[in-house]
Amino acid sequence: MNPDRTPAGDAFAAFAISVLRLAGHLQTAGDALAKPAGQTSARWQVLAAADHAPMSVADAGRALGMTRQGVQRVADLLEKDGLILYAENPAHQRAKLMVLTEAGKVTLDAIKARQAVWANALGELFDKKQLREATETVITALQAVEKQSVPDD
Amino acid sequence: MNPDRTPAGDAFAAFAISVLRLAGHLQTAGDALAKPAGQTSARWQVLAAADHAPMSVADAGRALGMTRQGVQRVADLLEKDGLILYAENPAHQRAKLMVLTEAGKVTLDAIKARQAVWANALGELFDKKQLREATETVITALQAVEKQSVPDD
DNA sequence: TGCAGAATGACAACATGTTGTCAATATGAA
């Protein structure tokens, strides 16, 4: 079946599959959390990045682990909806800064409030130590997968 | 900042974010593993489902947690490339069965071999118990997130 | 046996994100 996978390989593969499945459900939950505010996970992420600090589209792309073109498309939609605006950047003529408008702040706060209720309820289901250890394992895997180049293409 | 999130909520949110980030990297790694065979993660998943047992597009959608339309698009591409074929289904005139062709089997085996090397190497980096416990936590979260409806829309 | 309702594939519109390319703008080293 899997001719050359070791027990350790099997264990990692099972872990990876469960992580991918959970991520799908988390994505769905994120969309549901953002929906009453008329937003989506993607828009929420960009709003949150711009709220954290005014930044260019390229900055947000790096912060979110996405290409700047992908962020650009969402940011243009957010601007059209009046949730962000592109402010002049004294340090760079081309790279305008995304800034939340009042409407953007209200929208983001509404999503954050719903997310808090959701996360609090789910957090109660776990032992604190269990959740912390799992998070550490996930982060370790994150770094390992980043580092591990796939067997030579 | 997050006015009403409890420590447990913070812990779950941190866990969720790390899972989403790892899933992104795993997706990228999956694409890299499939690429030398001229495939992608999506095509690999459909090939693997059809290899497990001949099944209809709708069946594969359920197995993969995707809509049947999404699977259909990929399956049509796989058929066009000669990796699967739609076999008559004695039990259902409309719902043909996806079956791997010889070329499909060769392609899938090539991907599986590369995935084994990759998973084995990553699995070695972890304590077996650590990986097993993290997988259990992820699966528990999976079930909880499925069950937990988002605060009333 | 019929027939209402479910399941399925086909098709279209759309959301999300990537890759590739181009021109405009910054940046840093000679």
Added chain:
DNA sequence: TTCATATTGACAACATGTTGTCATTCTGCA
């Protein structure tokens, strides 16, 4: 200061997946 190089936004093509709709085919029950 100048010029090669990197960064950035704009634009297009494409991959992936969802939602919605329709007609066809199955299924189960009265």
